[in-house]
Amino acid sequence: xxxxxxxxxxLVPGLALIVLFLVVPILRVILPSFAPEGRLSxxxxxxxxxxxxxxxxxxxxxxxSLITCLICIVLGLPVSYYISRMQAGRKGVMIAxxxxxxxxxxxxxxxxxxxxxxxxxIINKLMMSVGLISExxxxxxxxxxxxxxxxxxxxxxxxxxxxxxxxxIGEEVQEAALSLGANRFVSFMRIVxxxxxxxxxxxxxxxxxxxxxxxxxxxMLGGNRNxxxxxxxxxxxxxxxxxxxxSVISALMIVISYAVVGVLNGxxxxxxxxxxxx
Amino acid sequence: MKKxxxxxxxxxxxxxxxxxxxxxxxxxxxxxxSYIGFPPVGFSLKWYAKVFATKSFMDAFRLSAVVSLAATAxxxxxxxxxxxxxxxxxxRGKQFIKDLFFSxxxxxxxxxxxxxxxxxxxxxxxxxxIALLIGLAVSVVTYAFRIVGASIDSLDFAIEEAGMSLGATxxxxxxxxxxxxISSGIVSAFLLAFINAFNNVPLxxxxxGPGVVTLPVAMMNYIEYNYDPTVSALSVLMMLMSVLIxxxxxxxxxxxxxxx
Numbered sequence: 001x002x003x004x005x006x007x008x009x010x011l012v013p014g015l016a017l018i019v020l021f022l023v024v025p026i027l028r029v030i031l032p033s034f035a036p037e038g039r040l041s042x043x044x045x046x047x048x049x050x051x052x053x054x055x056x057x058x059x060x061x062x063x064x065s066l067i068t069c070l071i072c073i074v075l076g077l078p079v080s081y082y083i084s085r086m087q088a089g090r091k092g093v094m095i096a097x098x099x100x101x102x103x104x105x106x107x108x109x110x111x112x113x114x115x116x117x118x119x120x121x122i123i124n125k126l127m128m129s130v131g132l133i134s135e136x137x138x139x140x141x142x143x144x145x146x147x148x149x150x151x152x153x154x155x156x157x158x159x160x161x162x163x164x165x166x167x168x169i170g171e172e173v174q175e176a177a178l179s180l181g182a183n184r185f186v187s188f189m190r191i192v193x194x195x196x197x198x199x200x201x202x203x204x205x206x207x208x209x210x211x212x213x214x215x216x217x218x219x220m221l222g223g224n225r226n227x228x229x230x231x232x233x234x235x236x237x238x239x240x241x242x243x244x245x246x247s248v249i250s251a252l253m254i255v256i257s258y259a260v261v262g263v264l265n266g267x268x269x270x271x272x273x274x275x276x277x278x
Numbered sequence: 279m280k281k282x283x284x285x286x287x288x289x290x291x292x293x294x295x296x297x298x299x300x301x302x303x304x305x306x307x308x309x310x311x312s313y314i315g316f317p318p319v320g321f322s323l324k325w326y327a328k329v330f331a332t333k334s335f336m337d338a339f340r341l342s343a344v345v346s347l348a349a350t351a352x353x354x355x356x357x358x359x360x361x362x363x364x365x366x367x368x369x370r371g372k373q374f375i376k377d378l379f380f381s382x383x384x385x386x387x388x389x390x391x392x393x394x395x396x397x398x399x400x401x402x403x404x405x406x407x408i409a410l411l412i413g414l415a416v417s418v419v420t421y422a423f424r425i426v427g428a429s430i431d432s433l434d435f436a437i438e439e440a441g442m443s444l445g446a447t448x449x450x451x452x453x454x455x456x457x458x459x460i461s462s463g464i465v466s467a468f469l470l471a472f473i474n475a476f477n478n479v480p481l482x483x484x485x486x487g488p489g490v491v492t493l494p495v496a497m498m499n500y501i502e503y504n505y506d507p508t509v510s511a512l513s514v515l516m517m518l519m520s521v522l523i524x525x526x527x528x529x530x531x532x533x534x535x536x537x538x
Binding site: 019261 | 295387
């Protein structure tokens with residue numbers, strides 16, 4: 001009956017938007033890359049994955065994303081723990097403060113690091129005026145600059161993911177460990193960190209995929225010599241008109257994105273299982 | 279209670295790391311010199327005046343504002359009914375549809391940008407502005423599903439049943455009961471979606487053309503050839519806009535919460 005099918009009608013506009021303007025365009029771009037000369041073949045992928053220039057960029061993308069993710073975890077754990085132990089009011093303020101940069105434009109945030117790290121930047125000027133160095137250091141347009149900019153971009157996301165999980169860890173759990181003689185660091189590593197795993201995993205998915213697909217940060221802080229997959233897609237598609245390469249990179253980026261989510265989801269369900277059996 | 283000094287110091291350092299760059303940008307925007315230096319020299323608002331006098335920024339701002347507003351409205355228009363269907367009805371393939379609705383979060387934005395460029399601009403030969411509008415709507419539609427969906431989930435279905443048992447049609451119930459009760463969710467979704475559409479770079483960089491450049495992309499283009507405090511001033515203005523939007527949202531959500 002008509003009445004029973006209202007849900008279908010309600011879904012149509014959303015589905016139409018996503019199928020027509022996300023699924024179809026992506027398939028139109030990616031499917032032909034598996035049949036470059038009208039026949040099914042992986043030759044474009046083979047070419048890409050055996051080219052040392054492209055491989056270097058793929059490697060950099062994974063490396064930068066991984067390092068960014070690790071730094072965000074290392075910085076995020078102690079800070080989130082500290083925030084999660086605050087009183088409700090102050091905690092809210094701290095979280096609001098941490099999320100504010102997320103509302104500012106990525107171009108603005110990358111520009112700030114150009115001002116700090118550049119040849120004429122603040123760090124170089126400061127160190128030269130003190131006499132620490134005589135020549136400006138080359139910090140901008142390096143892989144390190146991309147990592148710094150990416151940590152800056154995504155640390156707030158890691159913080160909010162971690163705080164939301166750590167809030168629910170009871171104080172008594174850690175106090176028990178302390179009363180049994182563990183020192184603060186040991187009890188933090190052996191009790192708080194494992195219990196925060198779900199937050200670490202959610203945060204890692206967001207930070208890794210975010211870094212791997214960010215555009216303005218690698219462009220502005222890495223420059224032409226330190227491209228990542230996202231800047232490579234743009235270069236190939238829009239500047240060199242090499243749509244074959246752009247399609248291959250697009251496919252790889254989608255695979256990476258789903259793979260990271262898949263692996264980390266698998267990890268989290270494994271952790272949940274061991275928790276249950278314990 | 280004993281509080282660890284170590285944790286306090288790390289927290290202070292991390293918050294310094296988060297805020298120092300933004301404060302720095304703000305400070306350099308008031309300089310009287312024509313270069314970005316620290317500590318800034320003098321005090322003037324001339325770089326703010328220059329932002330408003332730069333035609334490319336003003337054109338880009340207008341385009342970004344209009345297209346982001348339209349895209350956000352479109353995303354909510356298609357997203358709210360979808361979120362309602364997913365929350366209130368059970369049907370086969372629901373999980374699949376849900377995954378599909380959230381897929382814009384999984385696909386890297388540059389990939390979306392490239393494929394939309396090939397599809398809308400090259401194949402369909404549509405106007406760049408239309409491509410921008412559609413692309414941004416796709417990229418923010420998940421906010422409508424997620425945030426509005428969450429507020430529908432938390433709304434007791436018994437209220438709707440009561441309405442219907444008293445003879446109201448499903449549509450009446452939706453507009454008279456559901457919609458007013460989820461208004462704060464809709465406001466949050468609208469503002470978050472708008473901010474994200476407005477700030478988008480990886481998608482909009484593919485969907486630009488002569489005279490059609492969004493503000494963040496115009497800013498990036500400017501930085502490529504200029505290094506002066508105009509960019510600092512523009513950055514501060516954009517930060518102020520975000521703060522203003524969030525403040526308004528907070529107010530509206532609170533007011534909505536009281537009414538509901």
